[in-house]
Amino acid sequence: MIPIPMIRFDKRALCSAAAFTLLAASVGCSSIFHRGEPTGPELMLEKAITQAGGEQALESARALTWDGDATVTGGGRTVHITGKWAIEPPEKAVVSTYDVSAGPSTISHLVVNAPKGWLVRDGQFRPMPPSILANELDAFRLYEVMRLTPLRGRKLKAIANDDQGRRGIRVDIAGHPDVDLFFDRSGRLRHFRTMVTDGTSGKPVPEDVYLERSIQATGVKWPRIMRFTLNGKPYFDLTIKSLRVSDRLRDKLLQGPG
DSSP states (O other): OOOSOOOOOOHHHHHHSGGGHHHHHHHOHHHHSOTTOOOHHHHHHHHHHHHTTOHHHHHHOSEEEEEEEEEEEETTEEEEEEEEEEEETTTEEEEEEEETTTOGGGOEEEEEETTEEEEEETTEEEEOOHHHHHHHHHHHHHHHHHTOGGGTTSOEEEEOOOTTOOEEEEEOOTTSOOEEEEEOTTSOEEEEEEEEEOTTTOOEEEEEEEEESOEEETTEEEOSEEEEEETTEEEEEEEEEEEEEESSOOOGGGGOOO
């Protein structure tokens, strides 16, 4: 991303410049430069928030529910699934999907209510293996990153562009690996990367997420297409068909086994 060019001035040089002598004398240098103004990375984040629908819409969208189709690649297999993702990031989710080739009768549910998680089939709850639970929690944490407003107040710094020339910032996520965000020319978030837990090995691996197009609900502009890679290899491609947002996730499956 290359945002609208901004000229940066050194405060002391500007206040001493002859062109600003009268202005500085009348109002003072301290009133020209207000403390706490956004820095370059902060401006990039604020622009991305605006492009994603704005503060009010994003803050109201604490929970997101979408219907979609996905392709899962791993273990030498490629599986096409369809279903519903209901998420209240970063710690709650109910994902209900089935293998397209097997049909709706094979539907299963992935339920996370941190610190617990279950795999549910035919009403039977099975505790989620630790590595899979860790992987899912990492994924749902990234959906919180995509809401953008929770990133305000965190430590940000500019980083090198990605391989498509999109400008980036690094976000310090307390207690978790940093996340690198990359923005297109309009300011929209289009790519991010971080370290996540591999659901098979339980080891940390690099993950990149690429975001394309958009779908809207109640003012929120959410990516319609998400492409995930692990160690640079395709892992999960998702296409959203419909989107709904709400203040929180309501699903009885979150209560776990009775």
